[in-house]
Amino acid sequence: MSVNVVNLVGRAGADPEVRYFESGSVVCNLPLAVDRRSRNDEKPDWFNLEIWGKTAEIAANYVKKGKLLGIQGSLKIDAWEDRKTGGLRSKPVIRVDRMEFLGSRRDEEAATTPSYNAEEF
Structure with a gap:
């Protein structure tokens, strides 16, 4: 038996990058910054996200940096x-x-203050 499941909670490190294909498919790429509880430094871990289909369209329309x-x-x-x-x-x-x-509107407003630089990862 093999399992390949990843669960992450973090903030979008940039606005989504969206590409549409002639076939009708859509893909969204997005960096995600995830803080580590056990680490003392303030730099997050960075993950590259690849989102396809309807979920990609939702991300393109509603995700902004810091979300x-x-x-x-x-x-x-x-x-x-x-x-x-x-x-x-x-x-x-x-x-x-x-x-x-995740989060509330107040969280989103506060998230715009700390800046995660996607080019750090």
């Missing part, structure tokens, strides 16, 4: 050959199956 999200999905590893060096590159990606908006 508190709860997600459930699975871990996958994207691999490719670097065009410049020819070397094999890879990165972990969370393929989102479920997404929930």
Whole structure:
């Protein structure tokens, strides 16, 4: 038996990046900043989210940088050959199956104050 389930709660590190395909499919990519309880430094862990279909459209319309999200999905590893060096590159990606908006309006307003820089991950 194998299990590949990832549950995360964090804040959107940027506005969603959305792509529409001729086939009618839609994908949304989004960085998610997740604080660690046990770590003393203030830098969050960063996760790359990949969201497809109707959930991607909802994310595109309602998620903004700083929005508190709860997600459930699975871990996958994207691999490719670097065009410049020819070397094999890879990165972990969370393929989102479920997404929930968390927090209140007051939380959203407060979330705009701390700035998570998506380029740090």
